[in-house]
Amino acid sequence: GDDQKQHIELTRNLVDRFNSRYNDVLVKPEIRMPKVGGRVMSLQDPTRKMSKSDDNAKNFISLLDEPNVAAKKIKSAVTDSDGIIKFDRDNKPGITNLISIYAGLTDMPIKDIEVKYEGEGYGKFKGDLAEIVKAFLVEFQEKY
Numbered sequence: 001g002d003d004q005k006q007h008i009e010l011t012r013n014l015v016d017r018f019n020s021r022y023n024d025v026l027v028k029p030e031i032r033m034p035k036v037g038g039r040v041m042s043l044q045d046p047t048r049k050m051s052k053s054d055d056n057a058k059n060f061i062s063l064l065d066e067p068n069v070a071a072k073k074i075k076s077a078v079t080d081s082d083g084i085i086k087f088d089r090d091n092k093p094g095i096t097n098l099i100s101i102y103a104g105l106t107d108m109p110i111k112d113i114e115v116k117y118e119g120e121g122y123g124k125f126k127g128d129l130a131e132i133v134k135a136f137l138v139e140f141q142e143k144y
Contacts, residue, residue, distance in 0.1 A: 003032060004118065007085055008029055008031050009031070015028045015029070016028065023137055033104055040100065040104075041100075042054065042062070042075055043058060043060065043076075043078065043097070044056060044058050044077070045059065046078060046094040056059075058076065060073075061073055061074075063140055063141075064141070065087055066133075067133070067137040068134065070130075070134065071130035071134045072130075072131050074101075074126055074130040074133055075126050075127065075130050077091075077093045077097070079095045079126075080092055080095065083121040083122050084140065085099065085117035085118070087100075087110045087114060089097050095125075098125070098126065099114075101133070102128075102132060105132050105136050
C-alpha cells in the first residue's frame with residue numbers, strides 16, 4: 001500500500017549505490033501504487049489503517065483467515081446507518097473502505113459499484129463483498 005512507499009524509495013537508493021559500486025547487478029524496483037485499495041482501513045474503526053498486529057482480530061482480514069471467517073468479518077464491518085452505498089472518505093469512512101476493497105478485488109470502478117448497489121442497502125452489498133473476499137482467499141490459499 002501507499003504506506004510502504006518510503007521503503008521502496010529506500011530500496012531504490014540502495015540499489016543505485018550498490019550498482020554504482022558493483023556495476024548493474026540489481027534491478028531497481030518500480031513504485032506501483034494501485035488507484036484503489038492502496039490503504040485498507042480497519043473493519044471496526046475505519047478511521048485507522050488495517051493492521052495484522054491489531055489486538056482485535058475483527059479489525060483485519062488475514063490472507064490466512066478461513067474464508068468463512070473473513071466473510072463474517074466483512075458482514076460485521078462498521079458502516080454508518082443510512083444504508084447508501086456512496087464513496088465519501090470524509091463522511092462515510094466505513095462504507096468507503098468496503099467499496100475500496102470491492103473495487104480492489106474486482107477491478108470494478110467505484111462509480112460502477114455505486115450504481116450497481118443504488119437502493120440496495122448495506123446488507124446486500126456486504127453479502128456480495130463477503131463472497132468476493134471468500135473467493136479471493138480460496139484462490140490465494142490454494143496457490144500458496
